Amino acid sequence: MNEWVELRTSGIHGRGGFARAPIPSGTRFIEYVGRRVSKAESAALCTEGNPFIFTINDEWDIDGDVPSNPARFLNHSCSPNCEAQQEDDRIFLVALRDLGPDEELTFNYGYDISEWRDYPCACGAPDCLGYIVAEEFQEQVRLELAKDATPTEVATEL
Numbered sequence: 509m510n511e512w513v514e515l516r517t518s519g520i521h522g523r524g525g526f527a528r529a530p531i532p533s534g535t536r537f538i539e540y541v542g543r544r545v546s547k548a549e550s551a552a553l554c555t556e557g558n559p560f561i562f563t564i565n566d567e568w569d570i571d572g573d574v575p576s577n578p579a580r581f582l583n584h585s586c587s588p589n590c591e592a593q594q595e596d597d598r599i600f601l602v603a604l605r606d607l608g609p610d611e612e613l614t615f616n617y618g619y620d621i622s623e624w625r626d627y628p629c630a631c632g633a634p635d636c637l638g639y640i641v642a643e644e645f646q647e648q649v650r651l652e653l654a655k656d657a658t659p660t661e662v663a664t665e666l
């Protein structure tokens with residue numbers, strides 16, 4: 509297990525990772541480890557419902573569905589307190605600010621914009637977008653949602 513992270517039931521989803529002790533801002537507190545898999549293999553695993561695939565580059569992903577990878581339980585938040593940082597082919601989770609003990613550790617999953625409606629978010633942040641997407645797509649999704657909410661104008665004939 510990891511010195512900084514413990515697993516508990518999460519208010520966001522299933523199990524989540526929580527700080528065991530204060531984690532200073534900037535600490536790389538856990539590595540996301542697993543099996544290196546090709547895109548073809550990760551696509552097959554996703555189709556089977558494996559939610560633990562982490563993209564490394566255009567050729568390779570990590571299948572984090574291994575017992576030695578407690579980082580796989582970290583949930584997504586639209587207002588995360590951690591971020592994933594990549595160094596070569598390795599992924600580390602880093603605290604974005606000083607974190608108190610018992611805080612749930614979250615990061616932005618960085619999902620693509622395609623099929624964003626299939627990934628509802630339950631992070632509970634005051635500014636939760638309602639869907640899991642990468643930060644750079646959040647504005648686009650907000651605009652789409654605003655369009656959905658605009659009542660259609662009814663043409664009136666004189």
Ligand SMILES: C[S@@+](CC[C@H](N)C(=O)[O-])C[C@H]1O[C@@H](n2cnc3c(N)ncnc32)[C@H](O)[C@@H]1O
Nearest residue numbers: 521522523559580581582583584628629630631
């Ligand atoms: C890598 S797992 C995270 C661990 C998960 N909580 C568990 O118990 O297995 C990713 C899955 O957790 C769920 N999840 C994570 N963050 C979420 C969020 N903010 N809102 C809704 N579901 C979330 C989704 O089902 C997603 O496919």
Ligand SMILES: [Zn+2]
Nearest residue numbers: 586629631636
């Ligand atoms: Zn959210």
